[in-house]
Amino acid sequence: MSDRQYTPTPGSDLAATPGLENRDRHIDLLLGPGAQVRAGVQREEGCIFVAGIGLPFLRDLDFGMNWLALASELEWPDNVVLEDMSYAAHRAMHRLQEVKPSKLILVACMPRGVDVAGTIRRYRIEDLPPLDVVDVHERLVEAVGGIVDLDHTIAVCRYWKALPDDTTVIEVEPAEQNFGLGFSPPVEVAVGKVIEIVRDEVSR
Amino acid sequence: MCFKNLPIEFDENGKAHLRDGVVSPYSVTTAEPKSFVRKAKSVGAMEAPPQLREWNIDPVTRVAGALAVHTVLDLQSRTAVEAHSMAMLFRGYEIILQGRDPRDAIDISSRACGVCGGVHSTVSSMAVEMAFGITPPPLGVLVRNLGEVAEMFYDHPLHLGLLAGPDYSTAIVSVTNPELVKLAERTSAPHSDVHGFKTIKDIMDGFNPLEGSIYLEALEYTRIARVMCSLMYGKYPHPSTLVPGGVSTKISTSTFNEFYANLAKIFDYAKRLAGIWDDICDFFLDANPAYAQVGARPSNLIQTGIWDDPAVYDATYKNIDAWGQARFSAPGIILDGKLITTKLTQINMGIEEFVEHSFYDDWTGKSPQRFETDMLGNPLSPYHAWNKVTIPRAEGRSFKEKYSWGTAPRWDRIAMETGVYGRMWTTALAQQLPANPYLEATGSGLRITLPRHELPEMELHWKVPVVLNAFERNRGRAYGVAFTAAIGMMCLDRAFKYWRQGETAVSTPYTVPKDERVSVGVWEAGRGYLTHHMHMDKGKLINYQINTPSTWNASPRDPFGKPGPYEEAIVGTPILESLADDDIKGIDILRAIRSFDPCMPCTTHMDTGRGIITREVNSCSCTLE
Numbered sequence: 012m013s014d015r016q017y018t019p020t021p022g023s024d025l026a027a028t029p030g031l032e033n034r035d036r037h038i039d040l041l042l043g044p045g046a047q048v049r050a051g052v053q054r055e056e057g058c059i060f061v062a063g064i065g066l067p068f069l070r071d072l073d074f075g076m077n078w079l080a081l082a083s084e085l086e087w088p089d090n091v092v093l094e095d096m097s098y099a100a101h102r103a104m105h106r107l108q109e110v111k112p113s114k115l116i117l118v119a120c121m122p123r124g125v126d127v128a129g130t131i132r133r134y135r136i137e138d139l140p141p142l143d144v145v146d147v148h149e150r151l152v153e154a155v156g157g158i159v160d161l162d163h164t165i166a167v168c169r170y171w172k173a174l175p176d177d178t179t180v181i182e183v184e185p186a187e188q189n190f191g192l193g194f195s196p197p198v199e200v201a202v203g204k205v206i207e208i209v210r211d212e213v214s215r
Numbered sequence: 216m217c218f219k220n221l222p223i224e225f226d227e228n229g230k231a232h233l234r235d236g237v238v239s240p241y242s243v244t245t246a247e248p249k250s251f252v253r254k255a256k257s258v259g260a261m262e263a264p265p266q267l268r269e270w271n272i273d274p275v276t277r278v279a280g281a282l283a284v285h286t287v288l289d290l291q292s293r294t295a296v297e298a299h300s301m302a303m304l305f306r307g308y309e310i311i312l313q314g315r316d317p318r319d320a321i322d323i324s325s326r327a328c329g330v331c332g333g334v335h336s337t338v339s340s341m342a343v344e345m346a347f348g349i350t351p352p353p354l355g356v357l358v359r360n361l362g363e364v365a366e367m368f369y370d371h372p373l374h375l376g377l378l379a380g381p382d383y384s385t386a387i388v389s390v391t392n393p394e395l396v397k398l399a400e401r402t403s404a405p406h407s408d409v410h411g412f413k414t415i416k417d418i419m420d421g422f423n424p425l426e427g428s429i430y431l432e433a434l435e436y437t438r439i440a441r442v443m444c445s446l447m448y449g450k451y452p453h454p455s456t457l458v459p460g461g462v463s464t465k466i467s468t469s470t471f472n473e474f475y476a477n478l479a480k481i482f483d484y485a486k487r488l489a490g491i492w493d494d495i496c497d498f499f500l501d502a503n504p505a506y507a508q509v510g511a512r513p514s515n516l517i518q519t520g521i522w523d524d525p526a527v528y529d530a531t532y533k534n535i536d537a538w539g540q541a542r543f544s545a546p547g548i549i550l551d552g553k554l555i556t557t558k559l560t561q562i563n564m565g566i567e568e569f570v571e572h573s574f575y576d577d578w579t580g581k582s583p584q585r586f587e588t589d590m591l592g593n594p595l596s597p598y599h600a601w602n603k604v605t606i607p608r609a610e611g612r613s614f615k616e617k618y619s620w621g622t623a624p625r626w627d628r629i630a631m632e633t634g635v636y637g638r639m640w641t642t643a644l645a646q647q648l649p650a651n652p653y654l655e656a657t658g659s660g661l662r663i664t665l666p667r668h669e670l671p672e673m674e675l676h677w678k679v680p681v682v683l684n685a686f687e688r689n690r691g692r693a694y695g696v697a698f699t700a701a702i703g704m705m706c707l708d709r710a711f712k713y714w715r716q717g718e719t720a721v722s723t724p725y726t727v728p729k730d731e732r733v734s735v736g737v738w739e740a741g742r743g744y745l746t747h748h749m750h751m752d753k754g755k756l757i758n759y760q761i762n763t764p765s766t767w768n769a770s771p772r773d774p775f776g777k778p779g780p781y782e783e784a785i786v787g788t789p790i791l792e793s794l795a796d797d798d799i800k801g802i803d804i805l806r807a808i809r810s811f812d813p814c815m816p817c818t819t820h821m822d823t824g825r826g827i828i829t830r831e832v833n834s835c836s837c838t839l840e
Contacts, residue, residue, distance in 0.1 A: 067326055098452050099329060105438040148424050149276075155377050156279035157329020157814075190311070
């Protein structure tokens with residue numbers, strides 16, 4: 012069909028994807044000259060499990076995944092496993108049941124609407140209100156329908172006791188939630204701070 | 216004659232052409248949608264008669280994504296008399312993909328669905344490999360097959376146990392039909408020796424959400440399926456190992472051995488599932504034969520086929536009929552229960568996608584038609600996927616105008632359904648399976664032999680249903696686990712054979728062509744039909760169109776006023792609850808809808824601009840409500 016004519020759709024010739032420059036900048040910023048890149052596979056059971064949860068291509072909501080990708084390039088203690096857990100709650104539950112970490116740190120961007128964009132919240136799982144069974148059921152139903160959501164993951168994993176006692180959530184208030192790549196300026200600033208907070212959690 | 220509505224004929228060599236003398240072969244004469252309520256008004260009443268009541272379900276829960284259904288119930292006859300199926304979200308993967316490297320489509324389109332976490336990657340890689348002109352090595356084809364086998368073991372149990380199953384649970388039936396629960400207590404389960412539940416009430420208890428044993432077992436089996444997927448894909452969901460020309464996973468004999476160890480567990484689970492769903496379906500249908508009308512619609516089905524024979528699949532459009540017919544699950548068109556064709560070219564040339572009642576602009580007449588024929592000279596409609604342009608426009612919000620983000624795909628201008636039972640149907644009637652010890656197509660059903668594991672070897676027999684209704688969809692899906700397990704064994708046998716022969720390559724090298732290419736990825740998701748139609752030039756995508764099972768099933772009315780499959784299935788569904796009119800829960804309508812296993816993220820494959828967002832729900836990546 013090479014001789015056929017076609018009408019290009021207006022706007023189809025997309026320019027370089029915005030946001031990638033930011034990502035490169037993050038890597039440079041975080042790694043810096045001479046930073047040591049980790050290698051090898053860690054022992055999983057009993058590890059400190061750092062899981063990022065993000066929503067691909069949705070700017071700040073993709074924080075968990077992109078933060079994790081950047082953090083994975085850094086040096087961490089041998090007992091720390093960093094892993095993308097940007098999938099549905101029951102799948103995350105199965106993964107945690109396999110890994111059986113001694114400590115879990117969940118990292119994500121979550122729009123709560125109570126703090127200014129870029130605000131970092133750190134809370135422990137025992138500080139959350141008691142589970143409501145109907146709420147768990149509804150969250151599980153959404154999860155099996157493909158919806159990825161930090162609160163769904165926490166609720167379902169709590170219900171089936173897949174979370175270790177030592178579980179901390181670190182979440183950032185997003186600014187940009189539309190389709191695209193790269194973080195908004197306030198969330199970009201939070202990248203390095205979350206690294207420091209996770210390092211603090213790991214050292215406890 | 217394959218086509219009755221489109222003016223496509225075939226010469227003595229089987230070559231398709233448009234009928235001579237037809238000036239506008241694909242012209243569309245719009246018709247006002249049929250409306251029971253409007254008919255009632257037309258006899259003079261100022262308002263709908265009092266026995267009619269509007270019934271809106273928004274959102275329909277226990278389905279994937281945002282589906283809303285509007286129905287009208289006739290309380291005198293206790294029957295649903297009108298229905299509108301509404302996909303409530305827009306995603307726009309077609310727009311996202313424009314101008315990108317075709318290989319990006321594999322990763323990005325994968326996010327179209329969070330339930331089927333690998334199938335869009337697979338079909339996308341197939342579309343790309345056809346465009347690139349490369350053929351995957353046999354073991355690459357088989358690894359892809361096995362990955363998709365495993366994905367079905369995620370999809371089907373999840374629906375049967377967690378989404379549809381609760382509709383038949385003690386928790387729900389005791390509210391809607393307490394008399395049935397009492398009857399179930401007194402009714403022995405015919406297959407108790409296989410699944411272990413003594414009475415039907417025990418099965419209903421098993422379906423109870425969060426605590427029932429069937430519910431919990433299904434949740435556990437989704438884990439086993441995920442392990443199996445990860446063996447073949449490296450990671451699941453959204454694997455990064457599916458590439459044009461095969462897979463990039465590292466495969467060894469131990470990979471296949473581990474896969475088999477998990478598949479053996481599925482053998483027993485499949486045996487139990489078939490018994491459980493035979494018993495629950497037969498119980499309801501025996502208790503009240505009117506249940507046969509719940510979700511009933513004409514047996515018109517479209518399937519694209521899945522699981523390639525590596526000896527035949529070459530990823531060329533030229534040979535698409537040959538490799539399609541060699542698939543272990545046959546492609547095909549079923550009209551009124553009869554098999555019309557198994558040729559993918561005929562399936563492809565009969566496809567049109569209409570937007571008369573969808574939140575999009577019609578693209579025809581606004582730009583020149585890109586392709587009048589496919590690469591083999593078969594005629595194509597201006598409404599065909601290769602000619603389609605996605606132009607979102609959320610205007611005209613009424614049932615007479617536009618009411619869904621889903622489009623209305625039609626084959627030969629007929630509303631077609633698709634599903635796991637559809638592919639079993641085409642496979643059964645086509646009788647094109649290669650000789651194998653696990654699966655036999657009898658012409659009226661499938662004989663499935665599942666090897667011994669903890670349970671002894673068992674032969675299951677799925678029969679093509681007389682009436683396609685909610686119960687037969689679920690029963691078919693349960694047998695679909697056994698059907699898939701049998702195909703898993705067929706693929707494993709072949710994989711070991713190729714390995715022993717030293718043919719261990721799973722991918723093939725390629726370069727990205729810079730000239731214009733047109734291709735299609737044809738495959739099936741858990742819910743059935745799946746195509747990715749692709750058009751590229753200068754190394755970039757010009758057009759990329761995704762058509763999914765639930766686009767077909769959830770379709771709104773077409774320009775001719777004909778309803779989509781969900782709508783057809785709801786109209787005529789009896790309200791069999793033993794509750795007073797004011798307390799109706801709508802369980803029978805919900806059973807009808809859920810039996811299709813709706814997946815709305817796939818359906819509407821985003822841009823809400825800065826519109827009003829009442830609540831944000833994110834599915835995989837890009838779902839905004």
